[in-house]
Amino acid sequence: MAKEITSRSENYSQWYNDIVKKAGLADHSAVRGCMVIKPLGYAIWENMRDQLDKMFKDTGHVNAYFPLFIPKSFLSKEAKHVEGFAKECAVVTHHRLMNDPNGDGVVVDPSAKLEEELIVRPTSETIIWNTYKDWIQSYRDLPLLINQWANVVRWEMRTRPFLRTAEFLWQEGHTAHATKEEAEEEASLIHELYTRFLEDYAAIPILKGAKTPHERFAGAEETYTVEALMQDGKALQAGTSHFLGQNFAKAFEVKFATSDNKEEFVWATSWGVTTRMVGALVMTHSDDEGLIIPPKLAPNQVVIIPIPKPTPEILEVADKIKAELGAKGVRVKIDKDDKKRPGFKFAQHEMEGVPVRIGIGARDLAKNQIEIARRDTKEKSQIALDTVNDVVPKLLEEIQQNLFDKALKFREEHTTHVSTMDEFKSVLESKGGFVYAHWDGTTETEEKIKELTKATIRCIPLDFEAEEGTCILTGKPSKGKVVFAKAY
Amino acid sequence: MAKEITSRSENYSQWYNDIVKKAGLADHSAVRGCMVIKPLGYAIWENMRDQLDKMFKDTGHVNAYFPLFIPKSFLSKEAKHVEGFAKECAVVTHHRLMNDPNGDGVVVDPSAKLEEELIVRPTSETIIWNTYKDWIQSYRDLPLLINQWANVVRWEMRTRPFLRTAEFLWQEGHTAHATKEEAEEEASLIHELYTRFLEDYAAIPILKGAKTPHERFAGAEETYTVEALMQDGKALQAGTSHFLGQNFAKAFEVKFATSDNKEEFVWATSWGVTTRMVGALVMTHSDDEGLIIPPKLAPNQVVIIPIPKPTPEILEVADKIKAELGAKGVRVKIDKDDKKRPGFKFAQHEMEGVPVRIGIGARDLAKNQIEIARRDTKEKSQIALDTVNDVVPKLLEEIQQNLFDKALKFREEHTTHVSTMDEFKSVLESKGGFVYAHWDGTTETEEKIKELTKATIRCIPLDFEAEEGTCILTGKPSKGKVVFAKAY
Numbered sequence: 020m021a022k023e024i025t026s027r028s029e030n031y032s033q034w035y036n037d038i039v040k041k042a043g044l045a046d047h048s049a050v051r052g053c054m055v056i057k058p059l060g061y062a063i064w065e066n067m068r069d070q071l072d073k074m075f076k077d078t079g080h081v082n083a084y085f086p087l088f089i090p091k092s093f094l095s096k097e098a099k100h101v102e103g104f105a106k107e108c109a110v111v112t113h114h115r116l117m118n119d120p121n122g123d124g125v126v127v128d129p130s131a132k133l134e135e136e137l138i139v140r141p142t143s144e145t146i147i148w149n150t151y152k153d154w155i156q157s158y159r160d161l162p163l164l165i166n167q168w169a170n171v172v173r174w175e176m177r178t179r180p181f182l183r184t185a186e187f188l189w190q191e192g193h194t195a196h197a198t199k200e201e202a203e204e205e206a207s208l209i210h211e212l213y214t215r216f217l218e219d220y221a222a223i224p225i226l227k228g229a230k231t232p233h234e235r236f237a238g239a240e241e242t243y244t245v246e247a248l249m250q251d252g253k254a255l256q257a258g259t260s261h262f263l264g265q266n267f268a269k270a271f272e273v274k275f276a277t278s279d280n281k282e283e284f285v286w287a288t289s290w291g292v293t294t295r296m297v298g299a300l301v302m303t304h305s306d307d308e309g310l311i312i313p314p315k316l317a318p319n320q321v322v323i324i325p326i327p328k329p330t331p332e333i334l335e336v337a338d339k340i341k342a343e344l345g346a347k348g349v350r351v352k353i354d355k356d357d358k359k360r361p362g363f364k365f366a367q368h369e370m371e372g373v374p375v376r377i378g379i380g381a382r383d384l385a386k387n388q389i390e391i392a393r394r395d396t397k398e399k400s401q402i403a404l405d406t407v408n409d410v411v412p413k414l415l416e417e418i419q420q421n422l423f424d425k426a427l428k429f430r431e432e433h434t435t436h437v438s439t440m441d442e443f444k445s446v447l448e449s450k451g452g453f454v455y456a457h458w459d460g461t462t463e464t465e466e467k468i469k470e471l472t473k474a475t476i477r478c479i480p481l482d483f484e485a486e487e488g489t490c491i492l493t494g495k496p497s498k499g500k501v502v503f504a505k506a507y
Numbered sequence: 508m509a510k511e512i513t514s515r516s517e518n519y520s521q522w523y524n525d526i527v528k529k530a531g532l533a534d535h536s537a538v539r540g541c542m543v544i545k546p547l548g549y550a551i552w553e554n555m556r557d558q559l560d561k562m563f564k565d566t567g568h569v570n571a572y573f574p575l576f577i578p579k580s581f582l583s584k585e586a587k588h589v590e591g592f593a594k595e596c597a598v599v600t601h602h603r604l605m606n607d608p609n610g611d612g613v614v615v616d617p618s619a620k621l622e623e624e625l626i627v628r629p630t631s632e633t634i635i636w637n638t639y640k641d642w643i644q645s646y647r648d649l650p651l652l653i654n655q656w657a658n659v660v661r662w663e664m665r666t667r668p669f670l671r672t673a674e675f676l677w678q679e680g681h682t683a684h685a686t687k688e689e690a691e692e693e694a695s696l697i698h699e700l701y702t703r704f705l706e707d708y709a710a711i712p713i714l715k716g717a718k719t720p721h722e723r724f725a726g727a728e729e730t731y732t733v734e735a736l737m738q739d740g741k742a743l744q745a746g747t748s749h750f751l752g753q754n755f756a757k758a759f760e761v762k763f764a765t766s767d768n769k770e771e772f773v774w775a776t777s778w779g780v781t782t783r784m785v786g787a788l789v790m791t792h793s794d795d796e797g798l799i800i801p802p803k804l805a806p807n808q809v810v811i812i813p814i815p816k817p818t819p820e821i822l823e824v825a826d827k828i829k830a831e832l833g834a835k836g837v838r839v840k841i842d843k844d845d846k847k848r849p850g851f852k853f854a855q856h857e858m859e860g861v862p863v864r865i866g867i868g869a870r871d872l873a874k875n876q877i878e879i880a881r882r883d884t885k886e887k888s889q890i891a892l893d894t895v896n897d898v899v900p901k902l903l904e905e906i907q908q909n910l911f912d913k914a915l916k917f918r919e920e921h922t923t924h925v926s927t928m929d930e931f932k933s934v935l936e937s938k939g940g941f942v943y944a945h946w947d948g949t950t951e952t953e954e955k956i957k958e959l960t961k962a963t964i965r966c967i968p969l970d971f972e973a974e975e976g977t978c979i980l981t982g983k984p985s986k987g988k989v990v991f992a993k994a995y
Binding site for chain 2: 053058083085091094101107108110111114115117127136153170186
């Protein structure tokens with residue numbers, strides 16, 4: 020099985036596609052740019068969703084659900100917003116098909132044309148703020164801390180499974196606040212929460228920062244981003260949290276009475292992470308043998324393989340291990356398939372990234388021991404049967420930590436400070452990664468650098484250090500370095 | 508607050524709309540026929556989803572996700588299917604907007620017309636079976652037991668929150684099997700699982716049966732249904748499970764090699780329940796004071812109200828109760844809002860259907876007691892503080908059982924056997940409910956009876972009793988009674 024994967028060094032992009040396909044994460048569909056998320060890919064997404072959902076709820080957020088469709092006129096109400104989304108959206112124009120009068124099959128019924136076209140939501144600020152207008156009258160109605168789990172559609176021309184698809188799954192938080200400070204705090208809280216989730220659960224080290232005005236969300240006053248670094252040295256934006264100011268409140272006339280009875284526009288945030296995180300997880304941890312999933316997000320954390328076959332004696336031991344580890348919250352699968360050989364199963368579970376493999380054979384059992392193997396380092400060892408309950412939970416923690424440490428080390432090795440354009444280009448061409456460089460603060464320079472090098476400003480880092488310097492392109496003064504990278 | 512609700516006897520339909528609105532379950536949206544599911548309505552749906560999802564997984568199913576869009580030509584591949592869905596679907600024809608050359612705003616960009624129109628999925632059999640073609644080659648690939656949680660769109664002309672909306676949320680299971688028997692067993696298993704969920708969790712008594720050929724799902728060979736009875740004597744179809752035979756396998760040419768190496772078409776089922784269940788839950792249990800939610804699906808099972816205000820002393824006791832009940836798996840909310848009076852809170856939580864209310868006042872506390880009230884019967888009592896941990900879980904079980912018993916009693920009182928058309932009409936006009944009557948087995952008679960009385964055949968009951976008789980309309984022979992009702 021493993022042989023079927025292209026190696027990272029040979030072709031990183033093909034390696035990623037191979038893993039997505041061979042590990043059974045996703046499949047192409049008959050609809051341009053839309054993927055089918057297969058059971059393993061979906062199970063990882065479910066684990067991400069459940070954990071994030073808990074974090075949202077623990078910080079006072081509730082879920083709701085808003086319509087899939089947005090009336091066309093709503094998009095236009097916020098000027099930058101429509102500019103950002105109108106060019107890549109799916110437009111519903113009719114509500115009925117009819118039999119083709121010229122033959123078989125069905126055609127659009129021209130008499131069923133909608134008065135106003137509907138846009139399949141690319142994001143829901145407009146429909147939600149149109150609704151908030153009815154929900155918010157007074158400061159007593161605030162804050163409104165609402166999230167939704169939904170599908171959205173953006174008609175992207177170049178798509179890749181998980182990383183960029185026409186339809187994707189996400190959560191989008193939309194909060195309403197009485198003051199600017201409170202909305203800013205909310206945007207920062209979520210920025211921190213995304214970071215904690217990605218680092219503690221997905222084991223992906225995060226560079227936190229703010230986007231430049233040019234890279235901001237269409238309609239936002241500030242966009243915070245969580246940036247990750249992939250193994251090919253390219254950055255990946257894993258989530259964003261926006262402070263929207265009063266832009267959407269003004270566009271949809273959402274005002275509230277303050278406690279001293281003045282009328283003011285409401286302050287807003289929005290924030291989202293998507294199925295793209297599954298792609299980030301694959302690209303951060305996996306190797307040339309297949310997928311590697313951090314234990315905390317792995318659908319199965321342990322797989323038990325009877326050797327060579329699932330005999331009653333072996334299954335009794337396996338069932339006992341599964342029950343005891345299960346009681347400790349460990350997710351264990353016993354591979355009882357008797358049509359496949361152990362070697363095949365080893366390769367399959369390696370490809371699918373199960374963190375820990377336990378092999379149980381009759382000979383080992385006679386010595387009261389089993390074989391345990393970890394997916395990340397591929398180390399194997401024999402352990403005494405009665406230590407399994409202690410060893411496995413510790414091993415899972417160790418693997419989780421090791422994956423994070425390894426990714427962090429990679430990022431540190433691929434983070435470079437430069438002071439000239441030549442250095443900048445040379446780093447980008449040789450090892451890639453995050454490149455700290457001085458920038459004069461203009462969109463013009465930002466675009467020019469992108470044109471010359473394909474690198475974009477990933478963020479103005481949150482731990483931005485004041486440092487006098489000169490822009491690598493224009494030589495104009497700069498007050499500190501920002502972070503560039505080529506990106507997905 | 509309660510006064511704002513129309514009573515059931517005055518106008519049942521308005522009563523339902525009032526509860527949906529006043530309890531904060533859903534709201535209208537700017538998009539025709541689409542609702543906004545508000546936080547309380549969504550939290551009930553989440554509880555339904557989580558429980559069903561567990562039941563699906565416990566029986567070997569896995570989740571996946573298929574595209575929102577279906578190429579128009581796919582719908583036509585199964586003749587009955589297209590007939591059933593083409594007349595009420597949202598059609599995407601373009602993928603871009605542009606600035607209106609004649610003014611402000613945006614218009615559809617005529618140059619961005621799709622080669623083939625896309626249908627927003629009304630159900631996913633076609634796109635899924637087109638995918639299964641690539642996933643199934645051999646009997647080793649079967650069974651395929653896949654479910655998806657998704658939104659679907661059917662362009663209904665008359666909509667009501669939860670009961671019938673243009674967009675709704677649901678789960679749709681799509682399974683593939685090597686034999687007819689196995690697929691039939693799967694359809695029955697899910698039928699039974701839906702029944703268990705609705706009875707044990709939603710406390711809704713279920714009449715199990717099969718649909719007549721006329722009422723079957725478009726493309727099915729057998730449709731099993733779970734029918735519930737609402738308080739106005741009208742039936743509501745709460746879910747369906749379909750045996751699809753080889754219809755979709757033939758339409759999409761999905762064949763497999765059997766173990767003795769013959770080539771055969773795959774056997775299929777599909778099955779679904781929707782956000783409609785939230786409407787069924789409201790209509791089955793609620794009263795003229797507001798919503799009543801069965802404890803097992805209630806987002807908050809207990810609300811604690813400090814009387815008259817949340818003092819530190821009262822909150823200390825409340826926090827302790829919440830922690831202790833929480834450890835037993837009881838979901839408790841403390842209403843700490845100090846801007847609202849207890850009377851207002853009582854009315855609000857009554858409206859929102861919280862099963863148990865605990866009032867904690869200083870005077871009661873001095874006597875080491877608290878007040879406990881149940882939403883279903885509105886009984887109140889004082890109990891000793893140190894008995895709360897025992898009393899509340901038992902009370903929740905009692906309420907759950909009482910709601911089911913009450914609904915079952917109502918159904919039994921509204922189930923009638925008739926032998927003539929006059930009796931039939933008279934029962935329908937007087938008390939409604941399920942009416943058992945002989946039918947000659949033809950679609951013609953079924954349609955005629957509907958035309959005359961608005962009643963439809965809800966199902967051929969699973970416990971169908973062989974009984975010679977004559978059709979109430981035509982006098983032709985019948986082998987047993989089927990169940991009629993007016994329905995949502």
